[in-house]
Amino acid sequence: MCVRPRIRIAAVALLGTAAVLAPVGAPAQLTGAGATTTAAGPAPAPARQRELRALLRQDCGACHGMRLTGGLGPPLTAEALYDKPADSMTETILSGRPGTAMPPWRHFMTETEAAWLVARLRNGTIDAPDSR
Ligand code: HEC
Numbered sequence: 001m002c003v004r005p006r007i008r009i010a011a012v013a014l015l016g017t018a019a020v021l022a023p024v025g026a027p028a029q030l031t032g033a034g035a036t037t038t039a040a041g042p043a044p045a046p047a048r049q050r051e052l053r054a055l056l057r058q059d060c061g062a063c064h065g066m067r068l069t070g071g072l073g074p075p076l077t078a079e080a081l082y083d084k085p086a087d088s089m090t091e092t093i094l095s096g097r098p099g100t101a102m103p104p105w106r107h108f109m110t111e112t113e114a115a116w117l118v119a120r121l122r123n124g125t126i127d128a129p130d131s132r
Pocket of ligand 1: 073
């Protein structure tokens with residue numbers, strides 16, 4: 001499977017935007033009224049939520065399927081994830097799974113962001129409107 005060049009391009013693009021958007025992701029600015037929280041912290045800012053969704057579709061989707069119903073990697077649908085421990089799913093995203101094709105993503109998202117993705121994937125609300 002020829003996904004590496006794509007990932008590298010996305011990684012470079014992400015590193016660029018990460019530098020620009022870093023202040024937006026600062027936890028102090030995320031505590032609006034009615035923020036949906038995950039075990040690991042408050043929801044990312046709306047602009048960052050859109051970036052994470054795009055990352056999910058483009059980069060994760062390369063292996064887990066455009067509709068996340070599975071491909072080289074297993075499905076990331078609510079049906080597939082709801083009974084799997086959220087913490088271990090978050091850890092898999094951050095650290096990858098050594099010895100498998102699943103790469104680590106900790107340089108591209110925080111633990112809070114990975115936990116937010118897992119929470120939204122598990123309850124099937126990944127495409128729901130941004131929470132504030
Ligand atoms: C290069 C291919 C590849 C990419 C890109 C990739 N994954 Fe994976 N992922 C895998 C494979 C393969 C596994 C299964 C590993 C195993 O055998 O345990 C996996 C496993 C997982 C699991 C655990 C699922 C389970 O049922 O145990 C999660 C969660 C996950 N990936 C999320 C993501 C997310 C989120 C992204 C994007 C940020 C991503 N993956 C990008 C290949 C990939």
